[in-house]
Amino acid sequence: MKDSTAADSWARRTFAPLRDRRFRLYWTGLSVSQLGNAVSAIALTLGIIGATGSAADLGIVLGAAALAELSMTLIGGVWADRLPRQKIMMAADALRAAAQVIVAIELFSGHPDIAHIAVASALAGGALGVYLPAASGIVPATVDREHLQQANALASLARRSAFLLGPVIGTTLVVTVGAGWALLFDALTFAVNLTLLSLLRIPHISRERSTFVSDLIQGWRAVSSRTWLWANLIVYCIWNLMRCFYFVVGPMVIISGHHGEMGWATIVQGGAIGALAGALIGLNVRPRRPLVVSNLANSLGALPLIMIAVGAPVLVIAVSAGLMSLVLGLGSIWSTTLQQHIPSSEISRVFSYDWMVSVALIPLGMAAAGPVAEVIGERLSLLGAGAAILVASLGVLAVRQVRELAPHPETSVREDAVVGGH
Missing domain, CATH: 1.20.1250.20 (MFS general substrate transporter like domains)
Incomplete structure (x- = not known):
């Protein structure tokens, strides 16, 4: 019972x-x-x-x-x-x-x-x-x-x-x-x-008219005035940039080795399962320090890069790819943090800057990963990318505002919306 x-x-x-x-x-x-x-x-x-x-x-x-x-x-x-x-x-x-x-x-x-x-x-x-x-x-x-x-x-x-x-x-x-x-x-x-x-x-919240440029500037100020926010955006930018080596160099090492295309397919499927598992975990997780948990999870992104570099078995790499993708599934922690701490009148602009900074270097990373691997070697480039993810994800925890940010501020997005006439 x-x-x-x-x-x-x-x-x-x-x-x-x-x-x-x-x-x-x-x-x-x-x-x-x-x-x-x-x-x-x-x-x-x-x-x-x-x-x-x-x-x-x-x-x-x-x-x-x-x-x-x-x-x-x-x-x-x-x-x-x-x-x-x-x-x-x-x-x-x-x-x-x-x-x-x-x-x-x-x-x-x-x-x-x-x-x-x-x-x-x-x-x-x-x-x-x-x-x-x-x-x-x-x-x-x-x-x-x-x-x-x-x-x-x-x-x-x-x-x-x-x-x-x-x-x-x-x-x-x-x-x-x-x-x-x-x-x-x-x-x-x-x-x-x-x-x-x-x-x-859903009622619309009206606000004072302003120019497009001033709205953009105000959105950037909403990001730059919060140390915990811009510090994490730097981490996400590095994380996505370094993950390009996983997508570009990783398949070259796996497929050209003894594992073939099926080996890479197994690794990709492991990543998909990990992302789903992260989403399931996110249903019932309410960390006291959300950005500490989020960045510890981010550090798992280094695992598949390192495992491929050291020649680990395919199943081990697939599990590590699942742990890396677990971060994507746990993205609800970051989304919730933004929605709790950013006023409703600014949340969409903050999200747009979040997205821009996080993915801005991906095209460069995709283009540069192959040439870099040719110059310094495939395995060394993978190890270097994994190390960069570890340093960024764990290093940001040295920032006090990141460590101490609580999940429930006095004024949430929803409360702000009510005050604004929602």
């Missing part, structure tokens, strides 16, 4: 956000659209390679989407702090649905025009850059403060589950009915998310 009561209590606490209709609508739409994203990601790759046989064509399409997303993120942050976030997300989903329909039509033709696909992918990437800052600020408006960590963890769980199932579904669709249908499936999921978002009732 006690075990049953304890299990019921755990379930009520873990899934409490889903009892709120607002979050339930948001989470259901997110789950559906994330599955579509995961399906279309593999389908687009297979479709372009199958149609043109050119890795360069695929690079053009993916690069166009990434560049557009990056260029629109700061703009999206300003818009999301000015306008109703819900409507911004709906408009972005409409654009993404239209873009996927265009790509599907091109793939159906049998002779896709890469320029057309690149433009459509840039449209989808730009819309994503606008969508993400708005989404970062909408979660606190759908749940009570005490359920914010679980809400972010459930959102992370939806994303990680999608990227575990999506490649299987996407590959099956490509093999059976063609890549175009997989892209249409993604467009349909955007339409579903748009419909569910339209049912949300």
